[in-house]
Amino acid sequence: MIQLNIREVLLTVSGLGYLPVVPGTFGSLPPVLLVLVFVVLEIPVSVMYLFLVCTALTFLIACLSFGDWAQDRWESDDPQAVVADETIGQTLPLFWLPWHGSGTEESLLWTGFLVMIAVSAFRAFDVSKPPPLRALERMPGGWGIISDDIGAGVYAALTTGLVIRVVQPTDVDTVVAHLLRVL
Known part of the structure; x- marks a missing residue:
């Protein structure tokens, strides 16, 4: 009996934390996948924000x-x-994305681009642990488990915000074309 x-x-x-490869990446995906479902189904942004906070x-309390x-x-x-700490950390850059759009293909591409940046930035900061994130891991108990991921989430939110300022939604075609060339 289980x-x-x-x-x-x-x-x-x-x-997800028991997966044999990149469990931290998988742990950061649940809020991402559910947010994308919210966007595709055009569920109100206020409900999405409530979901991210909850x-x-x-996971913070856990x-x-x-x-x-x-x-x-x-x-x-x-x-x-x-990997609950990765779930917490990933909600931060997602929370600060400019969630708007009309459900058009262009707005969905822009949203997908921003989510990709938010996920990539969070994982990069979580894995590399730039100062002072590595030192935060030495905090006792649950604080040591979550503080570096919260910091990585803040770094990712700031990085994603900078990308948004540089690449405007009107440049989506250019961004998508460039991404396709890179891939």
Whole structure:
């Protein structure tokens, strides 16, 4: 009989943390995928913001409440199986994206471009841990697990914001054409 452990379910984001390759990347995808569903279905932006806040708070509370348990369970200060911190961190750059559009192909391409930048920036900062992110991991318990990811999320939000300022929505055709050339 399988015993459900709510701590593991929350901290591993329903088992994504147990994936054998890039569990952190998979842990950052749930808010991304659900936000894209919200955009495609044209669900009001206010509902999407509420979703992002509730997602971040749920996993924040889980990491802070069960952080000591996780460190003991996986014998690590920042266990690889715990990907709830990546879920939290990824919500930050997504929250600050300019969510608007008419559901046209152009607005969907622009949204996809921005989401790609937000995800890439978050993962780059989370993996490279520029100062002071690596030092934040040394905080005790759940704070040590989440603080570097929150910092990476802030860095990613700022980076994505800069990209938005440089590349305007009117330049989507140019951006998409350039991306296609690069690929």
